[in-house]
Amino acid sequence: MTTSIARLARRCEEFLDDDGRPLTIGYPTSLALCILDAIYATGSHPTAVGNVVDRYIAQHGTDDGAKSLRYSIAATGGPVVWAELVVCNLKPASTQPGAVLKAEVVDRATRVMADHGIDTVDDLLGAVGDDPFTCELSRSWLALPSQSSGISWMHLLMLAGSRHFEVDFRVACYVAELAETDVDLTVDYVLEQIDAAAQCLGVEAEVIERIVWQVSHRRILSAPDTSDFFAEVGPGFGDEMAAPAWGGLTETREITRAAPF
Structure with a gap:
């Protein structure tokens, strides 16, 4: 070794x-929690994300689907009021001026799921198929505000239990x-x-x-x-574990398996 x-x-x-x-963190019985966690996770401390999830669970339990999440937002009075009263988090989706709240992105994400007939984790995994970046659902998700990098999409799949990596x-x-x-x-x-x-x-x-x-x-x-x-x-392995000076590292979602970064 x-x-x-x-x-x-x-x-x-x-x-x-x-x-x-x-x-690790996952929500195999709740697409609502997968969506919440995936969208709030980017650029946030894990504790803040956990607080959002816990506050939603306190009001709605651990088994909600995407439809129930959408109803929660609508019944509260819309994304802004829901962000204030339910999850108590008004963080914007990005640092760009005028960025919408993450709560607004969550609301739009539930509409994406509704448009594709998806409510449960099983519905999501069934719609993704073998390549999660070629399905129509992924294109709709990546078109959401500040989600084009694909990181929140991969978060969503990991939280749902997808085997894709x-x-x-x-x-x-x-x-x-x-x-x-x-x-x-x-x-x-x-x-x-x-x-x-x-x-x-x-x-x-x-x-x-x-x-x-x-x-x-x-x-x-x-x-x-x-x-x-x-x-x-053993001896000789106690040197600094700093990252090597790798060259050419660029973020990408489509990688040829044998290609260097």
């Missing part, structure tokens, strides 16, 4: 319980922090490291993919204690 794999496994192990189950800029940078400086950082390399870490920990690769996605996108925060780690892997 290489040092980079040991480092990745150690970091991911923090997010596994004693039975090897992931401590995207090696984007942040995922690549996260793995690069742990890699030896002489490796060729490609999508294949990232996936190989994840597969090897999964084997090391005795879990499915999808479990490590979800952990890496949520940590690299700061939906869950990692603060591992590495004080005894270097003692385990």
Whole structure:
């Protein structure tokens, strides 16, 4: 086992319980919560996102679909009033002047789901198919205000339990922090490291993919204690674990698997 794999496994192990189950965030019974979390997660601290979800759950429970979320917003008096009274969060969707509230994006997202006949998590996963960036639903989601990067779309799918995984800029940078400086950082390399870490920990690769996605996108925060780690892997591995000076890293959603970043 290489040092980079040991480092990745150690970091991911923090997010596994004693039975090897992931401590990542997901809402397999509620598309409403998936939508809320996905839209509020970008540019927000995990605690703030958790507060939004918890406040919605306090009023509506844990099993709402997209339709119920839309009704909640309408019954309260619209996105602004709903943001004030239900989730208590008036954060805008971007830092651009005049940006709409994230609550408005949530409302529009529920309309997108209605337009495509989607209400539940199963409806969503069935509509996505094999390639989540070619379906009509994805194009509608990416057309929402400040959602064109695709990050919130991937958040949504991860929260819903989709098996699809995207090696984007942040995922690549996260793995690069742990890699030896002489490796060729490609999508294949990232996936190989994840597969090897999964084997090391005795879990499915999808479990490590979800952990890496949520940590690299700061939906869950990692603060591992590495004080005894270097003692385990042996001498010579206690050097700085700073990110190597990888060149040409650019954020993208469509990546050729063998292409370097």
